[in-house]
Amino acid sequence: MTELFDTHTHINTEAFFGKEDETIDRARELDVTRLTVVGFDLPTIKRAIELADHYDNVWAIVGWHPTESYAYNQTIEAFLIEQLQHPKVVAMGEMGLDYHWKDSTREEQDRVFRRQLAIAREMNLPVTIHNRDATADCYKVLKEERVFETGGIMHSFNGDPEFADRFIDLDMYLSFSGVVTFKNAPEVRASAKIVPSNRYLVETDCPYLAPVPYRGKQNEPAYTHYVAKQLAETRDISYDQVGKETTANAMRLFRI
Ligand SMILES: [Zn+2]
Secondary structure, eight states: OOOOEEEEEOOTTTGGTTTTHHHHHHHHHHHEEEEEEEEEEEHHHHHHHHHHOTTTTEEEEEOOOOGGGGGGGGHHHHHHHHHTSSEEEEEEEEEEESSSSOSSOHHHHHHHHHHHHHHHHHHOOOOOEEEEEEHHEEEEHHHHGGGGGGGETTTTOOOOHHHHHHHTTTTEEEEEEGGOOOTOOHHHHHHHHOOOOOOEEEOOOBBBBOTTTTTTTTOGGGGGGHHHHHHHHTSSSHHHHHHHHHHHHHHHTTTT
């Protein structure tokens, strides 16, 4: 049986409240046997840890979202450091830069991003990176903050092959979401084609970014299946091989 690892979900958000069991069951029916829940502010971090405690096949990722940078302070940082020590927390994030939304200034985002990268380095945890309209600056900060010491994930990778190569050179993994199935994303498929077999992952970013044939609907972990199918076609390998490679990559990075 093929096994898939959805490396980026938000089943800790309202869309899934009270529906967690059925969501995880439906995922299993489509070969998605493991997943991480990503917390990005206080309530979602608490819920991510609860879910990881409750389900054997669920792990947590804990960090502070760039759009919330304006609110970051010492109390939050102390809370993050405490949560990061939980045995089922496998990475720090999501963190990064988001130039689409303007809630936080670029300076605030840069500072909070670097703080978190320093904490991850100190705690020897891989990182999960959110990048929206900020690819060049993300690359620069990751390089300056020596992300290669811990490694990490470019979550929902949306860059072209040239940036794919550069992030891989920093020891990053590229995680492909439903975007790879979108008609208007040929550059993401081009990146998916050239990424080395030991450097790619699959994810949903649910409830957002549902892949074709569910584009525009609410996404859920089960739909990792369609991302993997697309990667099989793009890379001209079997669906089963995509499962084997991406699951092995996730387990290695998360040290599970
Ligand atoms: Zn996310």
